[in-house]
Amino acid sequence: MSNTNAHLYLDGVTVSFDGFKALNNLSLTIEQGELRSIIGPNGAGKTTMMDVITGKTKPDTGTVRFDERIDLTKLDEPAIAGLGIGRKFQKPTVFENLSVFENLELACKANRSALTCLFARLTSDHRARIEDTLATISLAERRSDLAGSLSHGQKQWLEIGMLLIQDAELLLLDEPVAGMTDAETEQTADLIHRLKDDHTLVVVEHDMAFVRALGARVTVLHEGSVLAEGSIDHVQADQRVVEVYLGR
Amino acid sequence: MEASRQPLLTQAGWARFVLAVFAAAICVPALNLALDPSSNAHVPDYLIPLLGKYLCFALLAISLDLVWGYAGILSLGHGAFFALGGYAMGMHMMRAIGDRGVYGNPDLPDFMVFLNYQELPWYWLGFDQFGFAVVMAFLVPGLLAFAFGWLAFRSRITGVYFSIISQAMVYALMLAFFRNDFGFGGNNGLTDFKDILGFELSAPGTRMALYMLSVFALAGGYLVCRFIVTSKLGRVMLAVKDAEPRARFLGYRPANAKVVAFTASAMLAGIAGALYVPQVGIINPSEFSPAVSIEIAIWVAIGGRGSLYGAIFGAILVNVAKSYLTGVAAETWLFFLGALFIFVTLLLPKGLVGAATEMRRIGDWLDPSRRAREAGYHV
Numbered sequence: 001m002s003n004t005n006a007h008l009y010l011d012g013v014t015v016s017f018d019g020f021k022a023l024n025n026l027s028l029t030i031e032q033g034e035l036r037s038i039i040g041p042n043g044a045g046k047t048t049m050m051d052v053i054t055g056k057t058k059p060d061t062g063t064v065r066f067d068e069r070i071d072l073t074k075l076d077e078p079a080i081a082g083l084g085i086g087r088k089f090q091k092p093t094v095f096e097n098l099s100v101f102e103n104l105e106l107a108c109k110a111n112r113s114a115l116t117c118l119f120a121r122l123t124s125d126h127r128a129r130i131e132d133t134l135a136t137i138s139l140a141e142r143r144s145d146l147a148g149s150l151s152h153g154q155k156q157w158l159e160i161g162m163l164l165i166q167d168a169e170l171l172l173l174d175e176p177v178a179g180m181t182d183a184e185t186e187q188t189a190d191l192i193h194r195l196k197d198d199h200t201l202v203v204v205e206h207d208m209a210f211v212r213a214l215g216a217r218v219t220v221l222h223e224g225s226v227l228a229e230g231s232i233d234h235v236q237a238d239q240r241v242v243e244v245y246l247g248r
Numbered sequence: 249m250e251a252s253r254q255p256l257l258t259q260a261g262w263a264r265f266v267l268a269v270f271a272a273a274i275c276v277p278a279l280n281l282a283l284d285p286s287s288n289a290h291v292p293d294y295l296i297p298l299l300g301k302y303l304c305f306a307l308l309a310i311s312l313d314l315v316w317g318y319a320g321i322l323s324l325g326h327g328a329f330f331a332l333g334g335y336a337m338g339m340h341m342m343r344a345i346g347d348r349g350v351y352g353n354p355d356l357p358d359f360m361v362f363l364n365y366q367e368l369p370w371y372w373l374g375f376d377q378f379g380f381a382v383v384m385a386f387l388v389p390g391l392l393a394f395a396f397g398w399l400a401f402r403s404r405i406t407g408v409y410f411s412i413i414s415q416a417m418v419y420a421l422m423l424a425f426f427r428n429d430f431g432f433g434g435n436n437g438l439t440d441f442k443d444i445l446g447f448e449l450s451a452p453g454t455r456m457a458l459y460m461l462s463v464f465a466l467a468g469g470y471l472v473c474r475f476i477v478t479s480k481l482g483r484v485m486l487a488v489k490d491a492e493p494r495a496r497f498l499g500y501r502p503a504n505a506k507v508v509a510f511t512a513s514a515m516l517a518g519i520a521g522a523l524y525v526p527q528v529g530i531i532n533p534s535e536f537s538p539a540v541s542i543e544i545a546i547w548v549a550i551g552g553r554g555s556l557y558g559a560i561f562g563a564i565l566v567n568v569a570k571s572y573l574t575g576v577a578a579e580t581w582l583f584f585l586g587a588l589f590i591f592v593t594l595l596l597p598k599g600l601v602g603a604a605t606e607m608r609r610i611g612d613w614l615d616p617s618r619r620a621r622e623a624g625y626h627v
Contacts, residue, residue, distance in 0.1 A: 076496075078501045094491075095495075097486050098490070102483050106480070106483055113501075114501070115481075117481035117484050117505070118479050119479070120481075124251065
């Protein structure tokens with residue numbers, strides 16, 4: 001397998017829970033700077049794949065490499081986040097008892113150690129970045145509000161904003177437009193296109209219109225392994241894909 | 249590069265803080281010393297150590313609120329840290345008795361003579377020095393909390409499971425301290441103290457000084473807690489309480505933040521214990537009983553979690569009620585405490601302080617940004 005520019009490389013990854021194989025010999029290569037959509041029916045292993053990449057779940061067997069050298073299976077979640085891998089959850093997960101501003105402040109790239117945080121001061125540099133991000137995600141007016149008071153779509157945006165400010169190289173977005181209005185979905189697609197320039201992006205999505213709008217290479221997962229890969233038209237024409245997913 | 253942090257207290261907060269310290273540190277002594285004992289407003293001598301005791305409990309309560317209200321760690325073993333601080337100070341005062349004990353042994357406390365100890369156990373060495381005892385009063389609880397917290401939080405033990413093992417910890421310590429051969433006076437604990445730094449404990453002046461120290465310890469402890477909760481670490485603690493996995497995927501190590509908070513909290517509890525023992529004159533293993541630790545959580549729940557001053561309020565309120573009720577009708581106290589706890593849990597989930605805040609908000613519309621604006625931070 002050619003992995004000359006692989007930003008993320010999974011090979012033969014298997015994860016089983018009580019005998020059920022959530023991932024079954026999954027192999028996947030995401031190139032540097034690539035935008036990749038991942039689709040698949042419920043239970044195909046999309047979230048488990050995210051869990052393996054971000055260190056939440058350790059695979060039973062298989063290789064998971066970042067930047068070709070770093071073995072992600074040896075690291076825990078904070079260490080992997082520190083490498084520059086950011087994750088957006090399926091259900092928007094923000095810190096509801098902190099303000100929008102404080103959520104972004106915590107996401108800012110800075111030393112994460114507890115004692116450093118105890119004496120940390122917010123630099124004007126970070127403040128400016130937070131202001132920029134607030135503008136990008138259209139939440140400048142709500143900066144002082146608790147994140148818990150935001151609408152569903154706004155929480156999704158705040159979470160994306162947290163990924164932006166975190167300065168991650170590789171972004172894993174789990175259903176970024178779930179629960180969004182059409183207008184919000186469109187804005188999100190725009191945002192992802194802007195991010196594409198200097199990030200590697202993996203987007204897990206159910207919404208076919210959105211996947212089409214992204215216009216990226218698509219990987220179809222089924223029962224824990226890759227069923228098909230290619231352009232959206234290519235996979236939609238694939239008979240097996242139609243059977244397990246699209247045809248229903 | 250310009251950098252800033254959230255202020256420790258708002259201007260109004262500082263005003264209230266200074267007012268409270270002033271009232272406790274100036275008015276109480278003035279009402280005790282300057283007024284004629286026959287006056288209605290006179291604070292009698294016997295009340296001074298009682299008030300000092302309430303303040304020690306208030307310091308213990310804010311130490312619990314720091315971890316429970318801000319990091320979501322419900323420790324039901326905080327009595328252990330308090331008691332260990334108390335034992336450290338008790339050991340110093342035992343040593344200070346010298347040859348004035350019943351047996352007149354200058355090297356061994358009475359209970360050791362009684363139990364046929366030949367020499368002082370090694371862990372009693374150094375406690376003849378006041379400074380050493382003071383350091384131990386917060387170092388020992390701090391080390392215990394660090395070790396216990398590191399093991400528990402690193403293993404991702406949270407919520408009710410943590411509460412249960414913290415109960416087990418305090419219970420295990422109680423059993424150990426009950427043993428005569430453990431070297432801390434067994435069942436009777438440490439008592440019959442005579443003086444501290446040469447000042448007679450029963451003298452009104454000493455009692456007033458201990459009371460004043462309690463005032464300043466509580467004020468200092470409050471500011472330390474404010475420093476932690478207004479720091480970025482304080483926001484990491486709230487984040488961990490809200491969504492621990494999210495904090496982890498953002499690159500934070502929740503276990504480390506919790507260990508720092510838990511250790512700081514245990515040290516404050518130890519200081520509270522060290523101030524408590526000279527004012528009540530005894531420390532025994534009953535302070536390690538699980539029920540005592542649960543009661544601390546009840547003070548905080550009643551006062552209101554996550555505000556610090558709510559914990560102070562709750563601790564003082566419950567203990568004043570306890571002193572009063574156990575005086576007039578001792579058998580009703582536990583029923584009263586139980587009823588109060590149920591009432592507050594069911595009807596005022598944010599405690600009395602939280603309920604007062606909600607009431608104030610009814611007039612000015614439920615405004616979620618209030619906290620951020622009050623902090624005067626990014627406005």
